[in-house]
Amino acid sequence: MSNEDMSEANLPSEREHAHHGAVEPVGDPFADPGLPPHEPRRQDIDERTARRSERTVALLFTLSMVATVGFIASYVIFPIGKIVYIFPFGHVSALNFALGLTLGVALFAIGAGAVHWARTLMSDEEVPDERHAIEATPEVREKVFADFRQGVKESQFGRRRLIRTTMMGALSLVPLSGIVLLRDLGPLPEKKLRTTAWRAGMRLINQNTNEPLRPEDIGVGSLTFAKPEGLSEDDENFQNVIAKAALMIVRLNPQDIKDKRELEWSHQGIVAYSKICTHVGCPISLYEQQTHHVLCPCHQSTFDLSDGGRVIFGPAGHALPQLRISVNAQGYLEALGDFEEPVGPSFWERG
Amino acid sequence: MKKLSARRRHPLAALVVLLFALAATGGLYAAFAPAEKAQADSAQSLATEEGKRLYSVGCASCHGTSGQGTHNGPSLVGVGAAAVDFQVGTGRMPAQQPGAQVPRKKAIYNQAQIDQLAAYIASLGPGPAIPSKQQYSPDGADIANGGQLFRTNCAQCHNSTGKGGALSEGKFAPTLEGVDPKHIYEAMLTGPQNMPNFPDSTMPAKDKKDIIAYLAQVDSSKAESPGGLELGGLGPVSEGLFAWVFGLGALITVAIWVAARTAKARKS
Structure with missing residues (x-):
């Protein structure tokens, strides 16, 4: 098939002249135009060019092999901690850099070689492969349907109703055993989401110094992080406990506190708020001391610590929980109980 | 001696004794007083004096004539020398314009002037001193x-x-x-x-x-960065942006470049 098969009479411009805009089609307008004539590549005509392509592909594959050997060699040679200066990357690990470079070259050279091979040497003759409907012959279809009908009859599936019903019941109950096993996905959280480690009389421990905090340590505009008394960073469950009990302590001028309950729960303007965002539980402590706003870095929820931890921006659904604090007989800050409401993100049964 | 004793009841005798006593006290003080301390004090007060002059020119329009603050700037009483050294030393103060935040810029005052300003502000009220x-x-x-x-x-x-x-x-x-x-x-x-x-x-x-x-x-x-190419070290946002824009962009460019160049002998 080639261009000669196509009649120029089918072109719109020709038809315009012949029929003065008549819509009557000439011949089949959807006729297969066929493939354009095959054009050879230089490699198809000139054997020397083909050889050069062959050498290029082989060179790329060899380069990949060399790079792989280089990868293994650099793995053996470079110690893990060795840092070298490489412009423009700066002070980087010699091992990481060598491994990345050699593996990158090894993979790229295989790809480049394959592409060059396919483009210059593999056959590029266009071959049409026509599609046909996929269907069995009428005789085969007839035979299959007849066999099926006979099978239904011989099994007495339609006649013996009891068997059919009980089989359906058995098949529909079997998957239940799989669903029951999902129970092992874990114990229910029960009360864990509602309580934290804070108890009445527990002192507030400065996370920097591991010393109990005194009110006079905390100046207006300062930010301090506290953990419950008796909790050590070496404890096995430290992360689980601090994930709910983390506190940030700030001091406001008492006349700046707009919320009455917040003022009652504070000690001389020192307020203790949960550090866990009520949206999805990111740690928030991006505290702006002039505006008293706390920003969550995950979804930009903003809480006003001078107004009961109210949400003033963002997706958080609840105010930040405040811990009631006071001073004990020795002059240390202490909690007057656990948080009144669950800390952290909302959950189904929170209410 | 007799002459002196004869006039001891003279009406002006008391005055003469008083003058002698004052001269002796003053002379003794001049001889024993810690001279260096006096000098340091005067240097300190000179710095405060100079600082006050710089303050009146560069700072008083926002922070008030005696550091009490106005609606354009906070009070500087009790902020301490450390705050002055930070704010002026990093060029944040004097502020160029009001806004969400005053950015760091080239310092306008030299260290000697900053020390004088700090001395003046420190004299307004106790606050943190410049660290050693x-x-x-x-x-x-x-x-x-x-x-x-x-x-x-x-x-x-x-x-x-x-x-x-x-x-x-x-x-x-x-x-x-x-x-x-x-x-x-x-x-x-x-x-x-x-x-x-x-x-x-x-x-x-x-x-x-x-x-x-x-x-x-x-x-x-x-700073050592074992991985290299930190992309600002800002985390997944800059890394993702780089991968999607430049990584994927490079792949698409190469694919287009490969496909756009015909391998045929006769270029159409």
């Missing part, structure tokens, strides 16, 4: 402890390696790269602008030194 080199120098500090303290207290705003980050309504936590250790120390001590402060009562001086040493280790031109 021994306090903020990272030598001999515990870098690992500094890293832990930095992650607890600072990383939420300044990023885990001090690259800075965004805050609400146009405010931001600036990068800590290339900041003088003295200024980092003063910022922790005084809490400039919206940054909370970290006084020695909750973060001892040793901890501040450790934090400065940690920053010198991870956030300087000599």
